[in-house]
Amino acid sequence: MSLIEKRRLGKSGIEITKLGLGLWAIGGTEWGETDDKESLDMISAALDLGINFFDTADIYGDGHSEVLLGKAMQGRREKFIVASKIGWNGFDHEKGVSVYTTVDKLVAGVESSLQRLGTDYLDLIQCHIDFREPNMEIYVAGFQKLQAQGKVRAYGVSTSDFEYLQEFNADNKTSTLQIDYSILNRTPEKDIFPYTMAHDIGVLVRGPLAMGILTGKFTRTSTFGEGDFRQNWVRNEKENQIFQNDLDKVQKLEPLANGRTLAQLAIQFVMQHPAVTVAIPGAKRISQLKDNLKAALLPELTDDDLKVIDSVTPPGGGRKIWPA
Ligand SMILES: NC(=O)c1ccc[n+]([C@@H]2O[C@H](COP(=O)([O-])OP(=O)(O)OC[C@H]3O[C@@H](n4cnc5c(N)ncnc54)[C@H](OP(=O)(O)O)[C@@H]3O)[C@@H](O)[C@H]2O)c1
Numbered sequence: 001m002s003l004i005e006k007r008r009l010g011k012s013g014i015e016i017t018k019l020g021l022g023l024w025a026i027g028g029t030e031w032g033e034t035d036d037k038e039s040l041d042m043i044s045a046a047l048d049l050g051i052n053f054f055d056t057a058d059i060y061g062d063g064h065s066e067v068l069l070g071k072a073m074q075g076r077r078e079k080f081i082v083a084s085k086i087g088w089n090g091f092d093h094e095k096g097v098s099v100y101t102t103v104d105k106l107v108a109g110v111e112s113s114l115q116r117l118g119t120d121y122l123d124l125i126q127c128h129i130d131f132r133e134p135n136m137e138i139y140v141a142g143f144q145k146l147q148a149q150g151k152v153r154a155y156g157v158s159t160s161d162f163e164y165l166q167e168f169n170a171d172n173k174t175s176t177l178q179i180d181y182s183i184l185n186r187t188p189e190k191d192i193f194p195y196t197m198a199h200d201i202g203v204l205v206r207g208p209l210a211m212g213i214l215t216g217k218f219t220r221t222s223t224f225g226e227g228d229f230r231q232n233w234v235r236n237e238k239e240n241q242i243f244q245n246d247l248d249k250v251q252k253l254e255p256l257a258n259g260r261t262l263a264q265l266a267i268q269f270v271m272q273h274p275a276v277t278v279a280i281p282g283a284k285r286i287s288q289l290k291d292n293l294k295a296a297l298l299p300e301l302t303d304d305d306l307k308v309i310d311s312v313t314p315p316g317g318g319r320k321i322w323p324a
Pocket residue numbers: 021022023024025031055056085128158178205206207208209210211212215217263280281282283284287288289291292322
């Protein structure tokens with residue numbers, strides 16, 4: 001039995017652990033090279049250690065992340081709660097339209113994810129894009145059709161745009177929101193979290209480690225390898241200044257790391273917000289997974305801890321980390 005607390009995923013009613021695993025990096029693109037054997041071992045270790053929630057997308061490594069998760073699930077699908085996303089594949093950035101111009105095309109797109117994952121259902125499908133016209137209606141109608149067919153148990157949306165979320169949820173059938181939230185980005189606390197709580201929308205927190213910044217492992221002179229999009233953070237003076245400011249903030253958090261790692265502190269912080277259902281830190285190797293997992297087993301942050309965090313980023317303050 002898992003020692004990790006389980007929570008209800010919004011109106012889907014699905015029970016998931018408050019810590020999940022983000023599977024973008026294991027796709028092997030955008031975050032530098034990864035090793036498939038290590039990724040598979042990491043997914044198995046996560047399951048063995050009590051995590052039941054896994055977040056992937058059709059676009060991560062052009063489907064490779066889904067394929068790996070499918071391999072890891074072989075013969076034990078029922079132990080996994082699987083969330084995927086659709087929207088960025090073939091997206092026309094100039095026109096702001098996705099290739100899914102009809103409900104049937106959208107349904108076929110999700111069926112491709114099911115094939116890669118080697119399963120006949122997804123627990124959660126999420127709209128990965130937040131371009132209003134004419135995509136939104138197609139996504140909502142497509143997801144509802146897939147739900148009626150039993151191919152997805154619930155659907156949601158990934159966005160930081162409050163208006164988009166409200167429109168997406170106009171009929172109040174959206175079960176989840178995935179959003180960037182961390183000690184460096186507390187903006188969802190203002191309007192979005194009160195809304196999700198009022199509408200029984202489960203919240204999946206991406207970027208809880210601010211893409212690694214909040215682990216404290218980067219230094220003033222850190223560089224990023226070939227194929228790692230975090231190169232953007234140091235590519236010019238303006239970006240680099242933002243990165244340096246973030247490092248100043250991380251330094252102020254160090255006294256709180258007493259007996260825990262900064263990564264654990266960062267993950268604890270997001271899991272503790274009453275609007276949040278699950279934090280889905282990404283990881284590339286088992287050592288990172290194990291470090292992050294302990295966050296789910298520690299006692300909650302104290303009011304004094306939270307005061308220090310408020311002095312670094314005030315409630316509702318900060319900025320979105322992605323796009324970097
Ligand atoms: N639009 C969307 O819907 C969207 C966007 C972004 C992310 N996501 C989802 O959210 C998940 C998590 O977000 P994220 O990956 O952007 O950011 P994150 O969780 O804030 O950071 C994850 C990265 O930090 C590093 N890391 C993780 N644990 C660590 C530890 N204990 N010590 C040191 N370094 C550690 C790893 O990269 P290195 O080892 O390379 O530093 C890892 O890939 C993704 O995997 C994906 O599932 C969704």
